[in-house]
Amino acid sequence: MGLHAGYQNEVYLQGLGDQLPPFTTDATKLEAVAEEAMEPGPFGYVAGGAGSGDTMRANRDAFARWRIVPRMLCDATTRDTSVTVLGTSMPAPILLAPIGVQSIVHPDGELATARAASALGVPMVLSTASSYALEDVAEANGDGPRWFQLYWPNEDAVCVSLLERAKAAGYTALVVTLDTWTLAWRPRDLDQAYLPFLRGIGVANAFSDPAFLAGLEKSPAEDQGMAVLRWVSLFTGTDKSWDRLSFLRSHWDGPIVLKGIQHVVDARRAADAGMDGIVVSNHGGRQVDGAIGSLEVLPEIAAAVGDQVSVLFDSGVRTGADVFKALALGASAVLVGRPYVYGLALGGEAGVRHAVRSLLADFDLTLGLAGARCPDDLGLGSVRLSA
Numbered sequence: 001m002g003l004h005a006g007y008q009n010e011v012y013l014q015g016l017g018d019q020l021p022p023f024t025t026d027a028t029k030l031e032a033v034a035e036e037a038m039e040p041g042p043f044g045y046v047a048g049g050a051g052s053g054d055t056m057r058a059n060r061d062a063f064a065r066w067r068i069v070p071r072m073l074c075d076a077t078t079r080d081t082s083v084t085v086l087g088t089s090m091p092a093p094i095l096l097a098p099i100g101v102q103s104i105v106h107p108d109g110e111l112a113t114a115r116a117a118s119a120l121g122v123p124m125v126l127s128t129a130s131s132y133a134l135e136d137v138a139e140a141n142g143d144g145p146r147w148f149q150l151y152w153p154n155e156d157a158v159c160v161s162l163l164e165r166a167k168a169a170g171y172t173a174l175v176v177t178l179d180t181w182t183l184a185w186r187p188r189d190l191d192q193a194y195l196p197f198l199r200g201i202g203v204a205n206a207f208s209d210p211a212f213l214a215g216l217e218k219s220p221a222e223d224q225g226m227a228v229l230r231w232v233s234l235f236t237g238t239d240k241s242w243d244r245l246s247f248l249r250s251h252w253d254g255p256i257v258l259k260g261i262q263h264v265v266d267a268r269r270a271a272d273a274g275m276d277g278i279v280v281s282n283h284g285g286r287q288v289d290g291a292i293g294s295l296e297v298l299p300e301i302a303a304a305v306g307d308q309v310s311v312l313f314d315s316g317v318r319t320g321a322d323v324f325k326a327l328a329l330g331a332s333a334v335l336v337g338r339p340y341v342y343g344l345a346l347g348g349e350a351g352v353r354h355a356v357r358s359l360l361a362d363f364d365l366t367l368g369l370a371g372a373r374c375p376d377d378l379g380l381g382s383v384r385l386s387a
């Protein structure tokens with residue numbers, strides 16, 4: 001048996017003692033379940049996408065078009081889902097995507113996520129816009145694997161300071177997000193006039209950063225509004241260029257991954273720039289409304305650069321079958337976003353654990369039932385485009 005499939009037995013056995021799982025094991029229903037429990041502002045912020053939601057739908061539609069073609073009599077009873085990506089070994093090719101401002105859904109926010117991730121050995125990618133300082137999240141994460149997501153500040157001193165702090169706190173890889181240099185038109189948030197930062201959430205890394213604080217005339221305690229504006233303006237704009245990646249390289253000695261790649265030419269540029277990895281992602285459909293479904297571009301990007309850089313994938317991963325399909329189409333691992341945030345909203349640390357264990361078990365079982373023993377067994381022959 002695979003390690004994670006054991007959660008299936010655990011759930012059924014607990015049923016003998018009349019105990020049900022804390023909430024649904026169906027990640028495609030999680031959003032509806034979470035909506036009942038969440039405040040409208042935070043729920044809309046998490047669930048929403050750019051514009052009409054077209055790209056969010058495209059992300060899911062792209063998964064539905066690919067079908068798994070199972071194989072039989074493969075002796076897939078004993079399975080090993082573990083992989084090593086960019087020097088980080090993980091129990092399955094699944095990481096927790098960087099999600100900012102998690103305290104809007106649960107007071108423990110990223111601390112709870114960090115504890116759940118560490119208990120499972122699943123890597124978390126901490127957002128620059130976290131609600132707790134990166135050092136506090138690292139402490140909650142303990143020995144767990146962790147990467148840091150960078151929203152690349154316009155001031156080099158602040159950038160270097162964040163990188164040094166992340167390194168010192170044990171984050172081993174840097175994920176540089178390129179697709180969110182300003183927030184898209186998001187009607188769901190606009191209609192409620194709801195934006196977390198303006199309410200002073202997601203600024204913990206700024207307000208604990210000496211280089212950031214050095215640029216303020218008044219402390220955040222004296223003038224929170226000015227401090228928030230400075231933080232927001234640091235991440236707004238596109239003055240960076242491909243040749244500036246060498247700056248990050250010179251201040252970060254671990255792997256660097258570019259997140260938000262959708263065009264094969266950009267994937268090649270990332271490889272040419274000496275990056276270690278990319279995340280094929282459209283930010284969960286939150287940035288360019290009308291953009292192509294992220295899974296649609298994965299095969300061509302993996303074919304173009306898969307032998308030079310680690311190709312990770314996100315946007316729309318919900319089930320074990322989705323993980324399977326992304327790996328078959330060339331990803332070495334996937335990041336999952338909203339599902340674990342709904343888990344956090346519904347049950348704090350235990351909720352994240354349940355949501356992630358459900359995905360791990362579902363993936364492990366799908367892998368075995370389709371006739372594969374490990375992620376490496378998957379390839380283009382494992383799936384087919386349906387009409």
Ligand SMILES: Cc1cc2nc3c(=O)[nH]c(=O)nc-3n(C[C@H](O)[C@H](O)[C@H](O)COP(=O)(O)O)c2cc1C
Pocket residue numbers: 045046047097098099100101127128129149177259281282283284285286314315316317335336337338339
């Ligand atoms: C509420 C929310 C906040 C997010 N914050 C960040 C962030 O701070 N940094 C980042 O790189 N991506 C952020 N993302 C994007 C995720 O990392 C990821 O790309 C996306 O959620 C994947 O799609 P999925 O939610 O369909 O799994 C955020 C996504 C959501 C839903």
Ligand SMILES: O=C(O)C(=O)c1ccccc1
Pocket residue numbers: 099100101129180202283286
């Ligand atoms: O909302 C987002 O998608 C996002 O990436 C973000 C950006 C800054 C702060 C918090 C989240």
